[in-house]
Amino acid sequence: MVVTDNLQKTSEPARFNLAAYLKERQRLCETALDQSIPVVYPEKIYDAMRYSLLAGGKRVRPILCLATCEMIGGSIEMAMPTACAVEMIHTMSLIHDDLPAMDNDDYRRGKLTNHKVYGEDIAILAGDGLLALAFEFVASQTPENVPTQRTLQVIARLGKALGAAGLVGGQVVDLESEGKSDISLETLNFIHNHKTAALLEACVVCGGIIAGASPEDVQKLTRYSQNIGLAFQIIDDILDITATQEQLGKTAGKDLTAQKVTYPSLWGIEESRAKAQQLVEEACAELESFGEKAAPLQAIAHFIINRNH
Ligand SMILES: C=C(C)CCOP(=O)(O)OP(=O)(O)O
Ligand SMILES: [Mg+2]
Numbered sequence: 001m002v003v004t005d006n007l008q009k010t011s012e013p014a015r016f017n018l019a020a021y022l023k024e025r026q027r028l029c030e031t032a033l034d035q036s037i038p039v040v041y042p043e044k045i046y047d048a049m050r051y052s053l054l055a056g057g058k059r060v061r062p063i064l065c066l067a068t069c070e071m072i073g074g075s076i077e078m079a080m081p082t083a084c085a086v087e088m089i090h091t092m093s094l095i096h097d098d099l100p101a102m103d104n105d106d107y108r109r110g111k112l113t114n115h116k117v118y119g120e121d122i123a124i125l126a127g128d129g130l131l132a133l134a135f136e137f138v139a140s141q142t143p144e145n146v147p148t149q150r151t152l153q154v155i156a157r158l159g160k161a162l163g164a165a166g167l168v169g170g171q172v173v174d175l176e177s178e179g180k181s182d183i184s185l186e187t188l189n190f191i192h193n194h195k196t197a198a199l200l201e202a203c204v205v206c207g208g209i210i211a212g213a214s215p216e217d218v219q220k221l222t223r224y225s226q227n228i229g230l231a232f233q234i235i236d237d238i239l240d241i242t243a244t245q246e247q248l249g250k251t252a253g254k255d256l257t258a259q260k261v262t263y264p265s266l267w268g269i270e271e272s273r274a275k276a277q278q279l280v281e282e283a284c285a286e287l288e289s290f291g292e293k294a295a296p297l298q299a300i301a302h303f304i305i306n307r308n309h
């Protein structure tokens, strides 16, 4: 008994089968995303939106949203429209991030980038279409057993997370900092917390709100997700150095060629990895009061730093 108690208190859930869990959740998300966009006239834009949305990807963001909703006591059905919406928003951000005017990348998710296939004009519009659909989807598809007040909060949080106070603001400072060698750790943290962590935070917190999380729960979820968000981008920047194009599905080594200041460029790979590990441990500790129900979110936090792509 004592041994079991101790095991349950460790931050790394030993008996949770993460691989099987992720596979099952990815399958659910793929099906829902596939059904979210029809192909009608003018087919070109729907094709372009589907091309990037259904190009694979780990589906970490929708899975986080579903897992949090379930941990707080809600169902997968309640959170699925929001889960689809965060993946639409994320995909929009990738399409636009890859444009020649931004990071100018040719590959994403193992395929040519959207603008390489459809042209820059359509790629910009495909991003716009996905962004608009995300909000329409939450508002029109969230089931009736979710109180409208919660859905409104989700819409407001998503808007804030991806706008100038979030992802967009982070991308601006990221671009502004390119080629500069005197970027402070404070600025680097601003970039990561905004361009990456803000949306991850919204995924988690919105999943909780849909299930009726209390203000105290929302605080815990916020701290958990801010920590995994920063860890996510630190690992992304390490992988840019250590992983191959085949593993990443996108061109490796881009941060160095684009002269981006990153954690590994400031601190080296090992210290950056240790920082990410520490952030994930702090994230998992925030969820201890949820007991065994926190196992999926704790395992996903570890996945974020142990992933190879
Ligand atoms: C915010 C960042 C660092 C872009 C990559 O995100 P992911 O690594 O989650 O990309 P996919 O799996 O969704 O393709
Ligand atoms: Mg970028």
Ligand SMILES: [Mg+2]
Binding pocket: 097, 098, 103, 105
């Ligand atoms: Mg990029």
